[in-house]
Amino acid sequence: MTEPIKPVSRRAPLAYENDFFLNGPDGRPLRILSEYAEPLARFRRAKIQDTVVFFGSARIRSLDTAEHSVELIERDVLEQADAATPDAELGLQQHRAMVGVEMAHYYEDARKLSHLLTSWSRTLQGKRHRFVVTTGGGPGIMEAANRGAYEAGGKTIGLNIALPFEQVPNPYITPELNFEFHYFFMRKLWFAYLAKALVVFPGGFGTMDEMFEIMTLAQTEKMAKKMTVLLYGEEYWRKVVNLEALAEYGTISPKDLNLFQFVNTPETAFEILKENLTRDHLQSPPRAPRHQPEIAVTRL
Secondary structure, three states: OOOOOOOOOOOOOHHOOHHHHHHHHHHHHHHHHHHHHHHHHHHHOOOOOEEEEOOOOOOOHHHHHHHHHHHHHHHHHHHHOOOOOOHHHHHHHHHHHHHHHHHHHHHHHHHHHHHHHHHHOOOOOOOOOEEEEEOOOOOOHHHHHHHHHHOOOOOOOEEEEOOOOOOOOOOOOOHHHHHHHOOOHHHHHHHHHOEEEEOOOOOOOHHHHHHHHHHHHHHHHOOOOOOOOEEEHHHHHHOOOHHHHHOOOOOOOHHHHHHOEEEEHHHHHHHHHHHHHHHHHHOOOOOOOOOOOOOOOOOO
16 A cells, blocks of 8 residues: 655645735725725825815817827828718717817816916925825826826826726826726725815716715715815806706705806916815814824715
């Protein structure tokens, strides 16, 4: 008879080094917690006290980029005309490109407003960075806001998320404040957690989802702080969403319409932000309960 092979003693992996466990369904609570604890640690190291969040479409481009797209499409249209092969798709692309040029001023406005806000915030005294411009970290309006803050010499935050399209980090985010999230709800928590104001530029489903979530938190008094909400581009927002109709039909209170206001220029938006942030968070800032992090005053 052959002798049985002696068992070899091996150490089991530590739980926090077990990739199979961490990346499986049983490790989900730890992954969720890490998307709270890791950003919190980075914000503390960077001395970020609070933020101003910019929302808006990832598809709105700078004026130079939008005009270049029109030039390329017009060239293609001419080539098709010379070949006597009209293409309806090219016509649609040409129309969309022209709309892109019309919308490009929102990119430039977001960039300017962010620059104004960051230049002002950098003059504020204190050991922590105040009212740091924060975006979803992607292209379009997000890039414009991060870019304006970068050009003003300030820190700027990008709360990115892995998506099948569009969402690639823009190059203007402060490197140590460039975040990548897996869970939408944890990303949304960080949008709301530090924010003292919100500026919502024209956008689609994602922008409206984020906007209404913040406004719902304010409406239901789930934020232990005053939040300024500006809807940038009155013509766009009144055409896309009839918020007054909600009050007319009784689905919101008429006073809920005071949760936001429309603005149309970077200068007007900046003056409102400066006045409200100074009054609500600089002259007599609320004190955080002891059980909460120093960087946030909120019930979230």
